[in-house]
Amino acid sequence: MELSDWIWQDRLWFPAGLGWANLKDRDGQVFAKGRDLWVIFPIAVCFLIIRQIFERTVAVQLASLLRVREKPRVRAAPNTTLESYFCNASKFPSQSSVEELTKQSACSVRQVQRWFRRRRNQERPSQIKKFREACWRFTFYLLAFIAGLGALIDKPWFYDMEEMWNGFPTLPLLPSQYWYYMIELGFYISLLFSVATDVKRKDFKEQIVHHVATILLISFSWLVNYIRAGTLIMLVHDASDYLLESAKMFNYAGWRKTCNYIFILFAAVFILTRLVILPFWIIHTTWVYPLTLYPPFFGFYFFNGLLFVLQCLHIFWAGLILRMAIKFLPGNVRILNLITIGRFPGQRLNNLLIILLVKCFLVLNSHVKNSNNLVMTECI
Template identity: 45%
Template sequence: MLSSFNEWLWQHRFWLPPNVTWAELEDRDGRVYPHPQDMLAALPLALVLLAMRLAFERFIGLPLSRWLGVRDQTRRQAKPNATLEKHFLTEGHRPKEPQLSLLAARCGLTLRQTQRWFRRRRKQDRPQLTKKFCEASSLPIHSWRFLFYLSSFVGGLSVLYHESWLWAPVMCWENYPNQTLKPSLYWWYLLELAFYLSLLIRLPFDVKRKDFKEQVIHHFVVVILMTFSYSANLLRIGSLVLLLHDSADYLLEACKMVNYTQYQHVCDALFLIFSLVFFYTRLVLFPTQILYTTYYESLGNRGPFFGYYFCNGLLMLLQLLHVFWSCLILRMLCSFIKKGQMEKDIRSDVEESDSSEEEEEAGAQEPLQLKNGAARGPRPAPTDGLRSRVAGRLTRHTTAT
């Protein structure tokens, strides 16, 4: 049954242009072509990259984060409470006020104490700054992802620099699909696919942000596109897509990493550079060069086929994700222009400050009654200064895009 499905799936009429068969892409006379089974090597390579990443985070990333002054906030632990813990794990992390009142009565606590318990319990599950930093740290300042993306970008540029299709994407379709496979292009492609597979494997364990679903979609689309483009010998256009993405990704990781340190001006400058590169590559070059050539110039004298629609559909999905992330970056840029400094990552969950608990406790104090009937409470604090200090603390302890 599996053999029949495999034979049906890889029919040449699905993946290759009309009147072209897989037999034409068999190795012969010293000419080597890509074959779908070659991509299986990416699976063990992905596991190797995962092992390298774990060792890197433990022995390099964590000590480096300490050296650069990244410190975890001291978190007050929630007192053990079986009833509240069961509700937290099964019913939800943020119960409504009626549920809080019911739980408070059941546990013999006040409403405020119950609210405080859930707040501290939520904070316990949030990753500390050093964990976030270890996702983006390397010797001496670089991050794991920064190191890979930068190496991949430089390596890809060296592989493609002398190729005609880098400067004229229409050359991607010259003599297609009878284009031989170069060893350097194969290894670069294989390493990129293995890296994205490792990202997919690690996604459930990494820091989850508000665009988690979009990240999952993006990684799946990239893996499918790379596998399809290699199998259908669309390596030329696939290599351009990879290089275009890597050109901005390493700047993003550098910006993330510096944001965890005290070098705010460096972070601001890196974010502005990243934004310019991202907008130019994803909103200008990608649609005008990549999408245009795959939609119009790829056909040549041939008619459309399933692989043509499949490839363009996935590329359009990538472009929609580019637009989504561009909107997030624009929001941060507008905030930067108004306030003069980078704010927190709009994709991240803000750390709930313990100062809010202190304010609630202060507000809950009963006023003292004077002889003339006036109420006297604690002297009010200068709220503007408090807000500015809290805002500054949040800015320093949250992650950049």
């Protein structure tokens, strides 16, 4: 058996008795195919081109309308010795390095420290650049959420999530599902292509893991026809992202109160969609309910494993988001102090969220065991 045949054998990706043969087009019904995914790469390139045009036209005009202003920066004076150290050694020299540089550059310690501070400020992205990027993401996420909602609002599995398994895996592909998948995948691929030139975020590594896990999850759900679950997952993700990007836009424009109100709304929607709806409705329906229909198989574990990677990232981000949201609420000083020193009732905020995840895991695991027993009983 060749390696490709072994990787794609039916028993790994489908329940017993089902396989790739069930996904062949027939009777006028079209099913998702792996070769369809090649189109996401030209779509990603198109997104990169559209983004450049959008950021240089629409985003710039909107920045001007909202009066986004660039703070004046004092440039570091030309200095070959300090520039060489900055580019080749470190942007944050230690005290001993500063003292050594004072001898080489004929500058005082204070002058060297000031030079490095100004030089680092020159490297920081401008407010306009950050606004343009946020404006582009806001536009896409808002349109994607509206389009996704329009594609799902009349579907039975939008209201009863167990319907996503009705007839699996022979679920015909709808045109709206095809374009929703291809556009979302193309956009996430374009984000990976542009990561080197985008403003680097503090959670850069987590963001990369999120993008990769999302691409794998969406692609895999397409290959094995988990499309109904995939569309719900994408909609849940898009539901809050546009609020975050709009809050960033108003922050860069100096509209602090508007930014604060939108961010609090974003925090509420984020927690509702990603810490309530996703784990207790969608993941429950992809992890627990299928075991009442089929014995577990590798594809089942792989799909839900990717979902749990995303859920761990959501919990990590929820801790950061809640800390920021609390700053905008009355009595925030005392609450923030309690969080900072670890005296928040029970545990630190992040620990509370981690404990919540563990409890969710234990509850779902008990359901899985019960479902396994039910499946084994039926098989016997």
